Amino acid sequence: MLCDDCGKKEAVVHIVQIGPNGRVEKNLCEDCAQKYGSTMLGGNEQPMSVNDFLKGVFSTPPRQAREEAPSGPELVCPNCGMSYRDFQQTGKIGCSVCYDTFRAQLEPLLRRVHGSSVHSGKIPHRTGGRLETKHEIAVLRAALKEAVAKEAYEQAAEYRDQIRALEHKLAHQEGAEAQEGEERHAAE
Incomplete structure (x- = not known):
């Protein structure tokens, strides 16, 4: 596919812009994308890297930072030693334990970036439907609680x-999977 602007080079960047005039999609080559990006950023001559973009997304606005700032020492992940300040500078989480350690700071950030802090993607087939069943139970428990509150x-x-x-x-699914596991182990 050729660039929508110059029509000469291969398009490598797909831009979707939503504004007051509706949705505009452009397929651009690297050079035209760089020109387009600099005009969108107010004529800034320095190219913006992905890390700069992530820092901007992950940084907390000053007023909000003062409200959410912990009064004690800075939080540090007990597993990898990463601080929240390190995360803000790099835009990367150190390990899986960081999600629990920085939960209070990450949830508002995830809601701002993704619109939600709960994953609602596809469920792997290899789980045998257990995760889907657990999700259904959680949804029904919330509905039950709401129904009781409304009497x-x-x-x-x-x-x-x-x-x-x-x-x-x-329970039946988990029992069947446990039995299959025992039979496989006995056969080996």
Whole structure:
């Protein structure tokens, strides 16, 4: 596919811009994309790197930083030793434990960047539907809690029965998988 602007070089960048005039999509070559980016950033002659972009996204606005600033010592991940300040500078998490350590700071950030702090993507097939069943149970428990708060007891009883059926199904799935594992281990 050729560049939409120059029509000479191969397009390597796809830009989608949503503005007051609607959605505009452009396929640009590297040179035209750089020119387009500098005009979008107010004529800034220095090219913006991905790390600069991530720093801008991950940095906390000054007012909000003062409100959320911990009064004690800076949080540091007990597993890898990374601080939240290190994360702000690099835009990268050190390890999986960092997500738990910096949860209070990361949740608002994830909501701002992704619109949600909960993953709602696809569930792998190899889990045998267990994760999907667990998710259904969690959704029904929330609905049950809401129904009880609204004193809709008949609806709450239906949710309770559905939860029990799914928990029974989940126990059966996990039992079958455990039995398969034992049979495989015995065969080896």
